[in-house]
Amino acid sequence: MSSIGIIANPASGKDIRRLVSHATVIDNHEKVNIVERIILGAQQCGVQSIYIMPDTFNIGYRAIDNLCYSKELTSKVEILPMKLNANLHDTVYAAKMMEEMKVGCMVVLGGDGTNRAVAKTITSTPLISISTGTNNVYPEMLEGTVAGMAAAVTASGKYAKGDICKRDKKIEIYKNQGFMDIALIDAVISKNLFVGSKAIWNIEDIMKIIVSKAHPATIGFSAIVGCKTIIRDEDDFGASVDLTEEQYTIIAPVAAGLIKEIHMGEHEILTLNQEYACITKSGGIIAVDGEREIPFEKNDQISFKITRGGPFRVNIRKALEDAQAGGFFKR
Numbered sequence: 001m002s003s004i005g006i007i008a009n010p011a012s013g014k015d016i017r018r019l020v021s022h023a024t025v026i027d028n029h030e031k032v033n034i035v036e037r038i039i040l041g042a043q044q045c046g047v048q049s050i051y052i053m054p055d056t057f058n059i060g061y062r063a064i065d066n067l068c069y070s071k072e073l074t075s076k077v078e079i080l081p082m083k084l085n086a087n088l089h090d091t092v093y094a095a096k097m098m099e100e101m102k103v104g105c106m107v108v109l110g111g112d113g114t115n116r117a118v119a120k121t122i123t124s125t126p127l128i129s130i131s132t133g134t135n136n137v138y139p140e141m142l143e144g145t146v147a148g149m150a151a152a153v154t155a156s157g158k159y160a161k162g163d164i165c166k167r168d169k170k171i172e173i174y175k176n177q178g179f180m181d182i183a184l185i186d187a188v189i190s191k192n193l194f195v196g197s198k199a200i201w202n203i204e205d206i207m208k209i210i211v212s213k214a215h216p217a218t219i220g221f222s223a224i225v226g227c228k229t230i231i232r233d234e235d236d237f238g239a240s241v242d243l244t245e246e247q248y249t250i251i252a253p254v255a256a257g258l259i260k261e262i263h264m265g266e267h268e269i270l271t272l273n274q275e276y277a278c279i280t281k282s283g284g285i286i287a288v289d290g291e292r293e294i295p296f297e298k299n300d301q302i303s304f305k306i307t308r309g310g311p312f313r314v315n316i317r318k319a320l321e322d323a324q325a326g327g328f329f330k331r
Contacts, residue, residue, distance in 0.1 A: 001048045001049060002046060002047050002048060002049075002104050002152065002155040002156050002157070003047065003048065003049035003050065003051065003101070003102075003103045003104055003155060004042055004047055004049075004050055004051075004103050004104060004105045004106065004107060004148075004151045004152070004155050005050075005051045005052070005053075005094075005095075005098035005101070005103040005105075005106045005107070005125075006035055006038060006039075006050065006051070006052045006053070006060070006106075006107050006108075006109075007052075007053045007091055007094050007095060007098075007106065007107070007108045007109065007110070007114070007118060008031050008034075008035055008052070008053065008055065008059045008060070008108075008109040008110070008132075009055070009091060009108075009109060009110035009111075009114040009132070009133075010028050010031065010055045010056055010057040010059060012026075012109070012110040012111045012113070012114050012132050012133040026132040028057040028059060030132075031057075031059050031109055031132060032059050032062045032063050032066070033144075034109060034130065034132070034144040035052070035059055035060065035063040035109070035144070036063045036066055036067055036144070037143070037144030037145045037147075037148065038107055038144045038145075038147055038148040038151070039063060039067060039073070039075065039077060039148065040067070040072060040145065040148065041144065041145040041146065041147065041148025041149045041151075041152070042075070042148035042149070042151050042152045042155075043073075043074050043075035043148075044149075045148070045149050045152030045153065045328075045329075046152055046156060047075055047148075047151070047152045047155060048075055048076060049075065049076045049077075049078070050075055050076070050077045050078070051077075051078050051079075051080055051097075051098060051101065051103060052064075052077065052078070052079050052080065053079075053080055053082075053090065053091065053094035054079050054080060054082060054084055054090075054094075055084070055090065056084065056086050060077075060079045061079060063077075064077050064079075080094055080097055080098075082094065082097065088113075088117050091110075091114055091117040091118060092117050092118075092120055092121050093121075095117070095118040095120075095121040095122050095125075096121045096122075098122075098125065099121065099122045099123070099124070099125045103125060103155070104125075104126070104151075104154060104155025104156070104157065105125070105126045105127075105128060105150075105151040105152075105154040105155045105314065106118065106122065106125050106126070106127050106128070107127075107128045107129075107130065107147055107148070107151050108127060108128070108129050108130065108139070109130045109132045110129075110130075110132055110133050110139065111131065111132065111133015111136045111138075111139065111290075112133065112136060112137055112138045112139070112184060112185055112220075112289035112290055113133065113289050113290060113291050114133060114139075115127075115129050115138045115139055115184060115289075115311075116138075116182065116183060116184050116288060116289045118311070119168075119170060119182060119184055119310055119311050120181075120182060122311055124312065125311075125312070126154045126161060126164075126165050126311075126312045126313070126314050127311040127312060127313050127314065128142070128147050128150060128151055128154075128313075128314045128316065129313065130142045130144065130147055136219075137185045137186075137213070137218045137219070137220060137222050137223075138168075138184050138185055138289070140316070142316065146316065146320070147316070149320065149323075150314055150316045150319045150320055151314075153319045153320060153322075153323040153328060154314050154319055156328070158323075158326065158328065159319065159322050159323065159326070161312060163318070163322060164314060164315055164318050164319040164322055165312040165313060165314050165315065166233065166234075166312070166313055166315060167308050167309075167310060167311075167312055167313075168184065168212075168233065168308075168310030168311055168312075168313050169184075169212040169213065169233070169238065169272075169306055169307065169308055169309075169310050170182050170183065170184055170212065170306070170307060170309050170310035171183040171184070171186070171187050171210060171211075171212050171238065171288075171304055171305070171306050172304065172305045172306075172307060172309075173187055173286060173288065173294060173302070173303075173304055174302070174303045174304075174305070175294060175296060175300055175301070175302055175303075176300055176301050177301065177303075180286075180293075180294050181286075181288055181293055181294055182288065183210075183212070183288035183289045184212065184289055184310060185211065185212060185213060185220075185221075185222050185289050186209060186210065186211045186212070186220070186221045186222045186225075186288075186289060186290075187209075187210045187286055187287070187288050187304055188206055188208070188209050188210075188221050188286065188287040188288075188290075189206070189207045189208040189209075189278075189280075189284060189286055189302065190205045190206055190207065190284050190285050190286070190287060190292070191205050191207055191282060191283075191284045192205040192284065192285065203243075203254055203260055203262065206221070206243050207242070207243060207244050207284070208240060208241065208242050208243065208244075208278070209221050209222075209224060209225055209240065209241050209243065210238065210239075210240045210270070210276065210304045210306075211225045211226075211231060211238050211239055211240070212231070212238045212306050212310075213231050213232060213233055213235075213238070214226035214228075214229065214230060214231040214238075214239060215230055215231070215232070216230070216252070216253075218253075219253050219254070219255060219256055220253075220254065220255070220290060221254070221287075221290070223252050223253050223254065224241070224243075224250075224252040224254065224262050224264070225239055225241050225267060226252070227250045227251065227252040227262075228241065228248065228250055228264065228267050229267050236271065236272045236308070237269050237270055237271045237272060237306070238269075238270045238306040239267045239268060239269055239270055240267065240268045240270055240276055240304070241264045241265060241266075241267045241268070242264060242265040243262065243263065243264050243265075244265075245263070245264060245265030246263040246264075246265075247264065247265045247266055248263070248264050248265070248266070249261060249262070249263050249264075250262055250264070270304070270306050271306075272306055272307060272308060273305060273306075273307055274305065274306070275303050275304070275305050276303060276304045276305070277301060277302065277303035277304075278301075278302055278303075279299060279300070279301055279302075280296050280297070280298055280299060280300045280301075280302060281298065282298050283295070283296060283297045283298055284296055286302065
């Protein structure tokens with residue numbers, strides 16, 4: 001019996017960057033609509049069981065009610081029995097539950113931060129990530145129906161994970177030799193000690209940026225590096241740049257509708273499993289995938305390591321192409 005899990009973050013796409021840029025807003029009613037389409041796409045391609053994370057907006061319950069009312073629901077759809085904390089830990093715990101339940105694929109609606117929370121827990125479950133957040137680099141803009149179809153193909157077990165998925169990179173962050181957290185896209189060292197909003201957006205406070213991937217066709221901190229050098233998913237390295245130096249001046253899209261002039265030093269290539277360490281000259285905070293998470297003090301040793309230990313991400317087009325070639329859609 002094939003099964004999938006759905007995690008929809010009701011808080012994604014609602015941080016302070018909505019006030020300081022022109023970022024798109026995907027409200028929770030649209031997330032309900034996307035979840036409905038994922039369910040319909042998956043069930044019509046053979047998924048029997050679907051598990052959904054509970055949330056404060058009741059996205060899963062609303063999707064179930066709507067599909068029951070329209071008499072379109074045929075699969076078994078359940079909301080996970082878990083206590084709500086209305087924070088990041090809900091996503092972490094739901095992902096853990098789904099992996100323990102051995103769902104065949106996990107579909108996540110959110111931004112870089114939501115996917116980072118999932119990546120902190122899962123080790124083997126294939127992941128499909130739909131963009132509903134801010135400054136998204138990791139998730140993709142996907143139609144829910146197509147995501148549901150690809151999830152069904154992946155969960156069917158008929159296609160090798162190595163053929164339709166790729167193992168993503170991640171950045172491991174350590175403080176004084178103790179493991180602290182991970183980032184999927186970027187880790188940023190900021191001199192600003194004040195947390196306030198968790199989302200970080202003031203470029204003037206940034207000292208260093210470490211990235212696992214970088215491209216000028218993205219938005220945010222990784223795009224700053226991407227306008228200097230391109231690092232792709234398949235590259236077995238990342239990079240770091242120092243924004244306190246003024247060797248180069250570039251322009252980069254730091255937020256939606258906001259292109260800024262940035263000064264930086266020469267970028268440094270970081271090969272997989274290579275430790276990049278520095279001793280802090282003052283207090284500050286490290287932001288992971290755009291959110292302030294790790295405070296540090298003067299003379300702390302901060303180190304970063306890029307590995308291939310990220311999620312197994314489904315290549316949507318490859319999965320559906322292999323399914324078509326294998327007759328998966330024949331009836």
